[in-house]
Amino acid sequence: MIKIDSHNHILPHQIPNFKEKFGTGGFIQLHHLEDGHADMVRDDGKFFRKVEPNCFSPEKRLEEMDQFNVDVQVLSTVPVMFSEWAKPEQTQIVNRFLNEDIATTVQKYPKKFVGLATVPLNDPELGIKELHFAMKDLGHRGVQIGSHYGNLNLNDKSLFEFYAEAESLGAAILVHPWDMMGKDTMPDYWLPWLVGMPAETSRAICNMIFGGVFEKFPKLKVCFAHGGGSFPATIGRIQHGFNVRPDLCAKDNNVDPRKYLGKFYIDSITHDNTMLKYVTELLGIDKVMLGTDYPFPLGELEPGKLIENHPDFSEEEKARLLGGSCLEWLGMKEEDFQ
Amino acid sequence: MIKIDSHNHILPHQIPNFKEKFGTGGFIQLHHLEDGHADMVRDDGKFFRKVEPNCFSPEKRLEEMDQFNVDVQVLSTVPVMFSEWAKPEQTQIVNRFLNEDIATTVQKYPKKFVGLATVPLNDPELGIKELHFAMKDLGHRGVQIGSHYGNLNLNDKSLFEFYAEAESLGAAILVHPWDMMGKDTMPDYWLPWLVGMPAETSRAICNMIFGGVFEKFPKLKVCFAHGGGSFPATIGRIQHGFNVRPDLCAKDNNVDPRKYLGKFYIDSITHDNTMLKYVTELLGIDKVMLGTDYPFPLGELEPGKLIENHPDFSEEEKARLLGGSCLEWLGMKEEDFQ
Numbered sequence: 001m002i003k004i005d006s007h008n009h010i011l012p013h014q015i016p017n018f019k020e021k022f023g024t025g026g027f028i029q030l031h032h033l034e035d036g037h038a039d040m041v042r043d044d045g046k047f048f049r050k051v052e053p054n055c056f057s058p059e060k061r062l063e064e065m066d067q068f069n070v071d072v073q074v075l076s077t078v079p080v081m082f083s084e085w086a087k088p089e090q091t092q093i094v095n096r097f098l099n100e101d102i103a104t105t106v107q108k109y110p111k112k113f114v115g116l117a118t119v120p121l122n123d124p125e126l127g128i129k130e131l132h133f134a135m136k137d138l139g140h141r142g143v144q145i146g147s148h149y150g151n152l153n154l155n156d157k158s159l160f161e162f163y164a165e166a167e168s169l170g171a172a173i174l175v176h177p178w179d180m181m182g183k184d185t186m187p188d189y190w191l192p193w194l195v196g197m198p199a200e201t202s203r204a205i206c207n208m209i210f211g212g213v214f215e216k217f218p219k220l221k222v223c224f225a226h227g228g229g230s231f232p233a234t235i236g237r238i239q240h241g242f243n244v245r246p247d248l249c250a251k252d253n254n255v256d257p258r259k260y261l262g263k264f265y266i267d268s269i270t271h272d273n274t275m276l277k278y279v280t281e282l283l284g285i286d287k288v289m290l291g292t293d294y295p296f297p298l299g300e301l302e303p304g305k306l307i308e309n310h311p312d313f314s315e316e317e318k319a320r321l322l323g324g325s326c327l328e329w330l331g332m333k334e335e336d337f338q
Numbered sequence: 339m340i341k342i343d344s345h346n347h348i349l350p351h352q353i354p355n356f357k358e359k360f361g362t363g364g365f366i367q368l369h370h371l372e373d374g375h376a377d378m379v380r381d382d383g384k385f386f387r388k389v390e391p392n393c394f395s396p397e398k399r400l401e402e403m404d405q406f407n408v409d410v411q412v413l414s415t416v417p418v419m420f421s422e423w424a425k426p427e428q429t430q431i432v433n434r435f436l437n438e439d440i441a442t443t444v445q446k447y448p449k450k451f452v453g454l455a456t457v458p459l460n461d462p463e464l465g466i467k468e469l470h471f472a473m474k475d476l477g478h479r480g481v482q483i484g485s486h487y488g489n490l491n492l493n494d495k496s497l498f499e500f501y502a503e504a505e506s507l508g509a510a511i512l513v514h515p516w517d518m519m520g521k522d523t524m525p526d527y528w529l530p531w532l533v534g535m536p537a538e539t540s541r542a543i544c545n546m547i548f549g550g551v552f553e554k555f556p557k558l559k560v561c562f563a564h565g566g567g568s569f570p571a572t573i574g575r576i577q578h579g580f581n582v583r584p585d586l587c588a589k590d591n592n593v594d595p596r597k598y599l600g601k602f603y604i605d606s607i608t609h610d611n612t613m614l615k616y617v618t619e620l621l622g623i624d625k626v627m628l629g630t631d632y633p634f635p636l637g638e639l640e641p642g643k644l645i646e647n648h649p650d651f652s653e654e655e656k657a658r659l660l661g662g663s664c665l666e667w668l669g670m671k672e673e674d675f676q
Contacts, residue, residue: 148523150523151523153523153524153526155526155527181519181520181523181524181534181537182519182520182537182541185486185488185489185491185519186491186519186541186545188491188493188545188548188549188589188590189493189544189545189548189549189586189587189589189590190579190583190586190587191541191544191545193579194540194544194572194575194576194579194587195537195540195541195544195568195572196519196537198537198540198568198572198575199519199520199533199534199536199537199540199568202532202533202536202537202568203520203524203529203533206527206529206532206533207526207527207529210526210527211526211527226575229568229572230533230536230537230540230567230568230571230572232571233568233570233571233572233613234532234533234536234567234568234571235610236608236609236610236613237532237536237564237607237608237609237636238532239609240609240636241528241531241532241636244635244636244639245528245635245636248527248528249527249528249532251526251527252526252527269575270574270575271574271575271577271578272573272574274616275571275574278612278616297582297583298575298578298579298582298583301582
C-alpha cells in the first residue's frame with residue numbers, strides 16, 4: 001500500500017533578491033535565522049510567515065516522511081511564491097527558478113519526490129511555454145495553479161489553450177486557493193485562511209464547471225485542494241442556482257453541475273471524519289487522494305491519520321485514498337517508486 | 339404543527355426617491371411595470387433585479403402562504419436595502435422607512451406576519467437607537483443584520499453595546515450575508531450568490547465566535563442564514579486553525595469554536611437532504627429552523643418541502659424544524675398566532 005502525499009509545499013533553500021534583479025519589489029525573500037528557522041519576508045520588510053527547516057530541506061522532509069510512512073511527496077511551491085501580481089516576464093523568471101529548484105530535488109531523490117511546476121498564468125501564453133518546459137525539460141508531472149489570477153478567473157477563454165496543452169501533456173493540475181477573497185476586510189483570526197480559502201476553491205470549481213472547462217477538456221486531470229473547499233457542502237445551493245437562473249449560470253455551459261461530480265479530484269484535507277466520508281460519497285473514493293498541506297500547521301499534522309483511522313473505509317478503499325487515486329492523477333505506477 | 343418561515347424578504351410597494359431627498363445617490367428604487375412585476379434599479383440607473391408582486395404585496399404573499407401551508411412569515415427586508423454604504427444618518431432614514439413599512443403589514447395581519455427591523459450598524463449608536471425604536475414602538479421581534487459593514491466585522495468592539503441591547507430586549511437576530519466578498523472579481527455565473535454568500539456567513543459566525551460575542555452575550559439569539567453557509571462543513575478546518583494558531587485565532591477568546599455549536603441557530607436553506615441532516619446533527623435539531631428565502635428563486639421554491647419530505651426526521655423533529663425552533667428564537671408561542 002503506497003502512501004503518496006499529493007499536496008504539500010516546499011521552498012528553495014535560498015531565494016534570489018528579485019527586487020534587486022528587476023528594480024521593482026513585492027517579492028518574497030527567505031531570511032535564515034540562527035535557530036534553523038527562516039522568516040518569509042516581503043522585500044518591503046513585511047513579515048509573511050516563519051517556516052521550519054522541513055519547508056526548505058529535502059533531507060529533513062525525508063526524515064519526517066519516514067516517521068509517518070509517507071513514501072512519496074508531490075512537491076509544489078508555497079502559493080505566495082506564485083508572484084502572479086508582477087509583470088508576466090518577472091513572474092516567469094521567479095517561476096522558472098522555483099521549477100528548477102524542485103526539479104533538482106526530484107532528480108536527487110526520484111523515488112521519493114515528484115514535482116509540480118509553477119507557471120505565469122497572468123500571461124497564459126507564457127504559462128503554456130513554462131508548462132511545456134517544466135514537463136519536457138525538467139521532468140515535472142504537472143502544475144499547481146491558483147484559484148484565480150487577479151481578475152482572470154479559471155473560466156477565462158484565454159486559458160483554454162493552456163488547458164488544451166495540459167490535457168495533451170497529461171499534466172496533473174493542482175488548483176490551490178490563491179489569493180484570498182475578502183482578505184483586506186478580514187484582518188482577524190486567520191480568516192483569509194479559514195474562510196477565504198474554502199471559498200476560493202469553490203470559486204475555482206464553479207468557474208471551471210460553468211465555464212465549460214471540464215466539458216471541453218474531458219481528459220484534464222484536475223485536483224482541488226482542501227477537500228474541494230466549500231464546494232462539496234454547497235453543491236445543493238450551486239445546483240439550485242443553475243436550475244433557477246440558467247440565464248446567469250448556464251450561459252457558457254448548459255450541463256447540470258452535479259454531472260461533473262466524479263470528473264475531478266480533491267485532496268483529503270477536511271480535518272473531519274464526517275466530511276471526508278461525505279466527499280468520497282459525493283465524488284467517489286476514486287477521486288479523493290491523500291493531501292496534507294505539509295509542513296504547515298493548518299495541514300494534517302500526522303500525514304495520513306484521518307484516512308488510516310477512519311472507521312468507514314475498507315482496506316482497499318484506504319489504499320485507493322492513500323495512493324491509488326494520486327497515482328492515477330499523476331499518470332504513474334507504484335513501480336515508478338520502487 | 340405550526341409552520342413558520344424564519345427567513346424571507348419583503349419590499350415596500352413604493353420606495354421614496356432618497357437620492358432627491360439626500361442630494362446624493364446610490365439607493366435602490368422600485369419601478370413598477372405594466373405586467374405587475376417591478377424592477378429594482380439603483381438611482382444611477384443600474385438594474386439590480388426584477389421582482390414579482392409577491393415581493394411587495396402582503397396579500398399576494400398570504401395567497402402563496404396558504405398554498406404551501408405556511409402559517410407565519412418572519413418578514414425582513416432585502417439586504418441590498420440595508421444601504422450600509424451611505425452616511426449613517428441617511429442609512430437610518432432609509433431603515434426607518436423600511437421598519438415602518440413592515441410594521442404596517444404586521445399590524446394589518448398580526449397572526450400571519452412577524453417583523454424584523456433593519457438598523458444602521460454603520461453607526462452602532464444609531465443602530466442601537468433604531469433597534470430600540472423598532473422593537474418598543476413598532477412591535478418588531480428582532481433585527482436582520484449583515485455579515486459585515488464595510489470594514490466593520492461582527493467581532494468589532496463598537497458593536498458590543500448593540501449586542502448588549504439586543505440581548506436585553508430579547509431580539510431575534512437574523513444574520514444575512516451582505517455585501518459579498520469577491521463580488522468585484524467574480525462577474526460570472528451568479529458566483530457572489532453561490533460562492534460569496536456562503537463564505538460571508540462563515541465569516542460572520544467565525545467573527546462572532548472568535549471575537550467572544552457568544553461568550554460575552556450568552557443569551558443572544560442569533561440565527562445565521564442559508565444553513566450557516568460554509569461554516570458547518572468547514573468547522574474541522576476552523577477548529578484545527580484555532581488549535582494550531584491560537585496566537586491568531588484565540589487572541590480575543592480562548593474557547594474551542596466547536597463549543598459554540600448549539601449556541602446559535604441556522605435556517606434550513608441547504609437544498610440538500612444530506613447537508614440538512616448533517617447540520618441538525620452538528621448543531622442539534624433544536625437549533626435549525628425553516629427558512630426559504632421566499633420569494634427569491636435561489637430559495638426553497640416549495641416552502642418546507644425539504645423538511646417535510648426528509649427521510650430521517652421523526653414527526654416530532656419535523657415539528658421542531660418547521661416551527662418550534664423559530665418560536666423559541668422569536669420568544670413567542672404558537673397561541674400568539676391563533
